[in-house]
Amino acid sequence: RQTQETLTKKPAVENSLRILTAVIDGMRHWSQFKDKVPYLFEIFATLDSAVTVGRHGAKNFLMRDGKEVVQCVFYENEQELPRLIRGQVHRCVGNYDRSTDVLVCVSVRPGLPSELRNAQEAVKACDAEMRVLVKSISEV
Amino acid sequence: PQNNKSVHCHHPCKNIHVFQKVAGIVIGKSDVKSFPDRKNIGVDRFTFSFTVKDSPDFFINVTAWGNDGYINLLSGSFSVGDCVVIENPLVATKDPEKGERFCPTTPSHYRLLVTEAHSQVYLCADIDTMDRLLPLIHLPVKDSRDFYSLGDIVANGQKLDGTVINVLAAVKSIGEPKQFTTSDRRKGQRLEVKLFDDSVSSLPLVCWDREAIQLVQTLIPKETVLFIADVKISFDSFRNSMAATVNSKTIITVNPDTREASLLFSYAKEASESGALDQDEKPEDAKTIINIVMFLDSITDVYTVTQLKEKAQENPEAFFGITYSFISKLDLDSSVSKVIRTRCTRCKLQVMEETQSCPNQLCPGRDQAFSASTGFDLLVDFTDHTGTVHGCALRSPMAEQALGCTTNEFTMLTDDQRTAMKWKFLLERCKIYVKILPSTKMRTGIRGVILACTRADPGEVKQHMSALLQRL
Numbered sequence: 001r002q003t004q005e006t007l008t009k010k011p012a013v014e015n016s017l018r019i020l021t022a023v024i025d026g027m028r029h030w031s032q033f034k035d036k037v038p039y040l041f042e043i044f045a046t047l048d049s050a051v052t053v054g055r056h057g058a059k060n061f062l063m064r065d066g067k068e069v070v071q072c073v074f075y076e077n078e079q080e081l082p083r084l085i086r087g088q089v090h091r092c093v094g095n096y097d098r099s100t101d102v103l104v105c106v107s108v109r110p111g112l113p114s115e116l117r118n119a120q121e122a123v124k125a126c127d128a129e130m131r132v133l134v135k136s137i138s139e140v
Numbered sequence: 141p142q143n144n145k146s147v148h149c150h151h152p153c154k155n156i157h158v159f160q161k162v163a164g165i166v167i168g169k170s171d172v173k174s175f176p177d178r179k180n181i182g183v184d185r186f187t188f189s190f191t192v193k194d195s196p197d198f199f200i201n202v203t204a205w206g207n208d209g210y211i212n213l214l215s216g217s218f219s220v221g222d223c224v225v226i227e228n229p230l231v232a233t234k235d236p237e238k239g240e241r242f243c244p245t246t247p248s249h250y251r252l253l254v255t256e257a258h259s260q261v262y263l264c265a266d267i268d269t270m271d272r273l274l275p276l277i278h279l280p281v282k283d284s285r286d287f288y289s290l291g292d293i294v295a296n297g298q299k300l301d302g303t304v305i306n307v308l309a310a311v312k313s314i315g316e317p318k319q320f321t322t323s324d325r326r327k328g329q330r331l332e333v334k335l336f337d338d339s340v341s342s343l344p345l346v347c348w349d350r351e352a353i354q355l356v357q358t359l360i361p362k363e364t365v366l367f368i369a370d371v372k373i374s375f376d377s378f379r380n381s382m383a384a385t386v387n388s389k390t391i392i393t394v395n396p397d398t399r400e401a402s403l404l405f406s407y408a409k410e411a412s413e414s415g416a417l418d419q420d421e422k423p424e425d426a427k428t429i430i431n432i433v434m435f436l437d438s439i440t441d442v443y444t445v446t447q448l449k450e451k452a453q454e455n456p457e458a459f460f461g462i463t464y465s466f467i468s469k470l471d472l473d474s475s476v477s478k479v480i481r482t483r484c485t486r487c488k489l490q491v492m493e494e495t496q497s498c499p500n501q502l503c504p505g506r507d508q509a510f511s512a513s514t515g516f517d518l519l520v521d522f523t524d525h526t527g528t529v530h531g532c533a534l535r536s537p538m539a540e541q542a543l544g545c546t547t548n549e550f551t552m553l554t555d556d557q558r559t560a561m562k563w564k565f566l567l568e569r570c571k572i573y574v575k576i577l578p579s580t581k582m583r584t585g586i587r588g589v590i591l592a593c594t595r596a597d598p599g600e601v602k603q604h605m606s607a608l609l610q611r612l
Contacts, residue, residue: 118602
């Protein structure tokens with residue numbers, strides 16, 4: 001009976017929304033566990049294309065960090081996409097769609113120099129947290 | 141019933157040589173309470189306690205027991221500041237497990253019990269004795285240097301939440317006593333005194349006991365200094381300020397005969413004559429903001445969302461902390477009625493803005509004049525890489541501070557402006573000061589109140605992340 005109790009008391013994996021700061025490569029990697037735990041990503045990357053208009057008013061553009069590039073889309077439902085400057089670093093927060101390899105952005109704005117300087121530490125902390133989480137998921 | 145044996149070889153107070161007759165000045169007194177008598181079903185026993193002092197260093201608690209008529213008559217026959225003679229009390233050793241928890245802490249190892257059959261308590265009529273006793277009322281019952289200024293209380297903030305300390309402060313104003321009926325039909329009352337000193341212009345002192353209320357109602361505002369021994373300090377999250385509460389252990393010394401009190405008295409007189417006290421009476425909100433800002437300085441512990449949840453599970457007490465999280469829900473652009481709400485100030489029930497009375501049948505203020513307050517009243521979610529805390533309250537006046545906008549200004553904004561205001565915070569990393577209350581009602585087990593929210597400094601976020609990595 002005791003073992004039963006300890007079993008039921010084992011803490012469930014925290015499954016409320018998380019927001020992970022990541023590099024593009026990391027975002028692609030961690031997105032494979034998205035069916036277990038919901039999360040959005042925050043990335044700091046350089047605009048590497050013109051912003052083009054797609055179907056349903058979608059704004060499409062490419063973001064790059066190092067050698068990795070990701071296709072991004074932003075829908076102007078609530079607010080307009082601010083003017084983005086090619087070659088400059090921007091901050092995008094959104095939902096990465098693994099099947100289409102597209103980051104669906106809900107917030108896009110220029111990155112602040114201090115944010116870029118300091119983001120690496122958040123990326124490391126998020127990676128560490130995700131390693132622990134993935135381990136606990138695979139144990140369940 | 142217990143420990144009733146007389147102790148013939150000891151004196152209850154040091155200077156009393158014939159202990160069967162004690163003369164002292166009353167420095168504290170409780171309300172009359174009643175309890176069902178276990179031996180006589182259907183009959184109530186009545187009791188009240190008082191504290192008498194007969195020398196600069198010694199004072200003792202006296203508890204009277206008896207029937208309704210005897211106890212109420214006895215209680216009504218003297219007040220704090222009167223000199224009384226107690227004849228033939230029973231002397232009992234203190235039992236820290238029992239009644240002492242609800243009586244002032246005394247230096248004596250004993251307490252006195254007074255009953256109608258054995259004892260007598262009457263006002264002292266001997267002039268010489270009174271001349272000796274009366275100055276004792278102005279001596280604090282604690283070391284006269286062992287007190288907190290109001291500035292100390294506000295600056296220590298959360299560290300003092302729930303503690304019992306001594307306070308030296310001047311009386312700024314005395315409110316009206318408010319009567320109410322509790323949910324179990326008992327009559328209650330509450331009176332609020334505003335205190336001030338040279339560091340803080342206003343801090344509430346709340347009294348619930350009839351005796352304490354009677355005592356403070358006799359005080360003259362701006363001309364009275366109090367040494368309040370063993371007063372309870374708490375953070376009032378509804379008004380967002382620190383507050384002191386008088387309870388059964390508290391002893392108030394009016395105009396204490398100490399150097400610190402006389403300095404404060406001079407300051408109070410000067411501040412009162414210069415009009416400085418009246419000036420800052422008006423911007424109540426501005427003062428609250430100053431209190432919050434000073435209070436926030438005392439909050440230094442940083443948590444992730446998971447750490448907040450874990451701490452709330454381990455520990456049933458409310459706590460304060462900082463989290464560097466993303467605001468993940470902030471409904472500023474839904475209808476104004478969902479952003480700004482009017483609530484009854486007593487029971488906090490949401491009411492219509494034009495309401496003249498509280499619709500809550502159980503509201504403790506039903507028989508008083510209705511008062512309601514209107515302010516921001518939002519539920520906010522915040523999220524970091526470990527999870528989300530849902531439904532944290534963000535209310536006035538903290539909401540005004542965070543949003544940089546008053547409720548009046550907010551109602552004038554266009555929909556687009558409100559959406560823009562929302563996106564200043566939504567999905568941005570913020571430095572959030574939060575009070576976490578473990579809650580059995582909430583599915584997640586915690587309830588949060590946001591005390592401050594600003595966009596986070598990226599350098600501070602980096603420090604927090606580094607600290608997390610080092611702990612791994």
